[in-house]
Amino acid sequence: MAKETGRQRIYVIRDLEQVRALAKPLCLRIIEALAGRSMTTTQLAKLLNDTPSNIDSHVKKLEHVGLIRPVKTKRKGKYYQTLAESFYIDRALFRLDQKAFIEIIEAILASTSQEVIESTKRGVLKPAEPQGYITIHKRLHGRREEIEALYGQIRALLRQCEAMRQRGGGKRGEDKSYVLTLIFYPVTSQTEWEQTAVQL
Numbered sequence: 001m002a003k004e005t006g007r008q009r010i011y012v013i014r015d016l017e018q019v020r021a022l023a024k025p026l027c028l029r030i031i032e033a034l035a036g037r038s039m040t041t042t043q044l045a046k047l048l049n050d051t052p053s054n055i056d057s058h059v060k061k062l063e064h065v066g067l068i069r070p071v072k073t074k075r076k077g078k079y080y081q082t083l084a085e086s087f088y089i090d091r092a093l094f095r096l097d098q099k100a101f102i103e104i105i106e107a108i109l110a111s112t113s114q115e116v117i118e119s120t121k122r123g124v125l126k127p128a129e130p131q132g133y134i135t136i137h138k139r140l141h142g143r144r145e146e147i148e149a150l151y152g153q154i155r156a157l158l159r160q161c162e163a164m165r166q167r168g169g170g171k172r173g174e175d176k177s178y179v180l181t182l183i184f185y186p187v188t189s190q191t192e193w194e195q196t197a198v199q200l
Helices: 016-022 025-034 041-048 052-064 098-121 144-167 190-199
Strands: 008-013 068-074 077-082 084-089
Touching: 008 016, 016 025, 016 052, 016 084, 016 098, 025 041, 025 052, 025 068, 025 077, 025 098, 041 052, 041 077, 052 068, 077 084, 084 144
Parallel strands: 008 084
Antiparallel strands: 068 077
C-alpha cells in the first residue's frame, strides 16, 4: 500500500452520474477503503473480500466518473486513490432526482450490513461483548427545540469523528478502526404526529 498524494481535502459532488456510481454498495466501500491510502485492485479485493475482476470493474466505473484516479504503477500493479479525503453530496441534486437519494441510502445500509457480517465472521466484532459496539434503532418524539438541540449534538459528534479521521492513526497496534453509520430522519410531521396521538 502507498500513501496518498495531491488529494483535495473536500470534494462536493454535483454530478448525478457520480452519485449513481456511489449508490452501488461495493463502489461505496472502495471509496471508503481508498480514503486512507492508495491501493491496487488486488489489495482492494483482499481487503473487501471480493474477486479481483469484480473489484476491477467497479474501480473502472469510479475512475470513469472521476471519483478515483491512478497515482502510480509498480510491480504489484496500478495504485488508485480517491480524488479527495472527504466527499459531500450537494443536496440540490436530490431535488432533480429523488431516486438517487433513495439509492444512496440503500447503498449505505447495504455496505454497513456487509461490513458488520464480515467483522463478525472474522471475530473482530464480538456480539457477546457489548462494550465493543453499539447498535440502536429508536423512534423519538420531541418538541421542535428538543429535536434541533439533538441535531446540533449529532453534528458536533460528526465533527469530532472527522477530526479523528483527519488526524490519522497512532503507532501500529495502538489504534482500532471503527465505522459509524448514522441516519437521523423525520418519519412524521408535527401535524401527523398530533393526529396519531389523538387517534390513540
